[in-house]
Amino acid sequence: MQSKMEKKKTAIVIGAGIGGVTTAARLQRAGFQVTVLEKNDFTGGRCSLMRRNGYRFDTGPSLLLLPDFYHEAFQDLGTSIEEEGIELLRCDPNYTVYFDDGEHVVMTPDLAKMRGVIQKHEGPEGFNRYLQFIQESGTHNALSTRHVLKRNFESWSDMLQLEFTSCVIKLHVIESVYTRASKYFKSERLRRAFTFATMYLGMSPFDAPGTYSLLQYTELAEGVWYPRGGFHGIPNAIVSIGKRMGVEYRLSTPVKSVALTPDQKRATGVILEDGSKLEADIVVVNADLVHSYNNLLPLTEEAKKLANKPMSCSAISFYWSLNTKVTKLDTHNVFLANEYQESFDAIFQRQDLPNEISFYANVPSRIDPAAAPEGCDAVVFLVPCGNLSGTEKNWPEIVQRVKAGVLKVVKARIGVDLGDKIVDEIVSTPHDWQQKFNLHQGAILGLAHDFFNVLCFRPKTKHPTIEACYFVGASTHPGTGVPVCLAGSKITSEQILRNYDMKTPWVTNEQWHMNLRAKEAAMTGGWSSYFVWLLAMFFFYAAWVKYAA
Known part of the structure; x- marks a missing residue:
């Protein structure tokens, strides 16, 4: 245990994204002296804001899901969301889904309203099937939270423990989200409305493991929320907490590489772009993982793979300043292509732009009027497309074509011509995402989340051969999305503290012993454990056959 007289251990965090700033605050609270280095002149990474002429836009996330993860992070730092002055606004409806035939579906946590929506498209028995779907999605959410999002997978043995393998069947890992939804919804319209959310993970519903229906559960059971003042309020509050505890933040400070011992077996700090070196006992990398392995660390076969x-x-993404309010748009809106599967195949199989686009529209000023001048709206249109691994494209021409497509679809489906209402425009393309945030191939959500990119298959939270080098963020375990990166911050921080035999401030002695006993019990189980292990191997093999094909 670290004594009061002992010199504080030092840590450098590369990147001020949500995972980086939360890890910095956690380590500072545990006794480290932490410095955060950020290449941009703002914190939050993709979870940041753009302001222009009185309009405010969220750069990236605009839906707050899985609220318990946010509350837990603030509680672990000795405070609360409320104490930090953050007001979470509940969005109701969650969003409206528009189809090409003029129909729309309003998704809401209001059970009575959802009953009417479901029965309109599914008939009298449809609501019972809906409740069964929510029950299954709730099981996916509970099991994933307990066994995946709050656990580290440092080796195969972590994945083969009885406690985890016994729930593999219930997670439906070898069926797709779309396949599972089709068991409960007979109409194509509702199958689409209940599966498109895999795009939050940057995945096709035809490829994403069925487990991810947990997204629908959290939306419909826990609600969709929005922080007043913009999503950046979350990382900004965590930065403020860190500052109060003594974390140093250095913006506009790009890192050239992680400094290593001569044998390249231990991190000793970082080398900045200006050539100067900052030393530290540990380095936590929150920059894009693929970029980091291939640019900040020694180039190895592992990095190339x-x-x-x-x-x-x-x-x-289009960030449009409108000179009027468009009240037909809710806070969150989804416009789905008629050629639903083909639109996903174009993006994920061909790394291209679909002929018929689907897109998401966020109107922050609908729920938070301060996002735009009085009588006006700030609107963000996000159009998914392939990443930069495909063939080179004429992006200026594509942007104009996509813009025309968005305007055409909006006019056709809600009867509003936005073209003459746009007074200012900001555009982000895959190249912009790559340049601004060092995102490999411009992939906005990092590594994919197919079966062989999660659990023990996902890159580890600690470098496999370099000591004192750790990772946190979208492409390492447990995965992408703000709440998941918050969970990852806790996993990485606790791994560091365990490795340095330091107390974890947010875990009481009683909790620590309970966790230890639970882990020991999970590793035992006699013959039952052996048979469950064999069953798990069958499912892993089946998953391999599916995803290899």
């Missing part, structure tokens, strides 16, 4: 792993999609 990582660069060839399947990545998530990219996106073309």
Whole structure:
């Protein structure tokens, strides 16, 4: 245990994304002296804001899901969301889904309203099937939270423990989200409305493991939320907490490489772009993982393999300042292509732009009027597209074509011509995502989340051969998305503290012993453990056959 007289251990965190700033605050609270280095002149990474002429836009995330993970992170830092002045606004409806035939589906946590929506498209028995779907999605959510998002997978043995393998069947890992939804919804319209959310993970619903229906559960059971003042309020509050505890933040400070011992077996700090060196006992990398392995660390076969792993999609985003309010748009809106599967195949199989686009529209000023001048709206349109691993494209021409497509679809489906209402425009393309955030191939959500890119197959939270070098963020375990990166921050921080025999401030002695006993019990089980292990191997093999094909 670290004594009060002992000199504080030092840590450098590369990148001020949500995973980086949360890990910095956790380590500072545990006794490290932490410095955060960020290449941009703002914190939050993709979870940041853009402001222009009185309009405010969320650069990336605009839906707050899995709220318990946010509350837990603040509680672990000795405070709460409320104490930090963050007001979470509940979005109701969650969003409206528009189809090409003029129909739309309003998704809401209001059970009575959802009953009417379901029965309109599914008939009298449809609501019972809906409740069964929510029950299954809730099981996926509970098991994933307990066995995946709050556990580290440092080796195969972690995945083959009885406690985890016994729930593999219930997670439906070898069926797709679309396949599972089709068991409960007979109409194509609702199958689409209940599966497109895999795009939050940058995946096709026809490829994403059925486990990820947990997204529908959290939306419909826990609600969709939005922080007043913009999503950046979350990382900004965590930065403020870190500052109060003594974390140093250095913006506009790009890192050239991680400094290593001569034998390249231990991290000793970082080399900045200006050539100067900052020393530290440990380095935590929150920069894009593939970029980091191939640019900040020694180039190895492992790094090259990582660069060839399947990545998530990219996106073309339009940030439009409108000179009026468009009340027909809710806070969150989804416009789905008629050629539903083909639109995903174009993005994920051909790394291209579909002929018929699907897209998401966020109107922050609908729920938070301060996002735009009075009588006006700020609107973000996000159009998923292939990442930069495909053939080179004429992006200026594509942007104009996509913009025309968005305007055409909006006019056709809600009867509003936005073209003459746009007074200012900001555009982000895959190249912009790559340049601004060092995202490999411009993939906005990092590595994909297919079966062989999760659990023990996902890159580890600690470098396999370099001591004192750790990772946190979208492409390492447990995965992408703000709440998941918050969970990953806790996993990485606790791994560091365990390795340095330091107390974890947010875990009481009683909790620590309970966790230890639970882990020991999970590793035992006699013959029952052996048979469950064999069953798990069958499912892993089946998954391999599916995804290899």
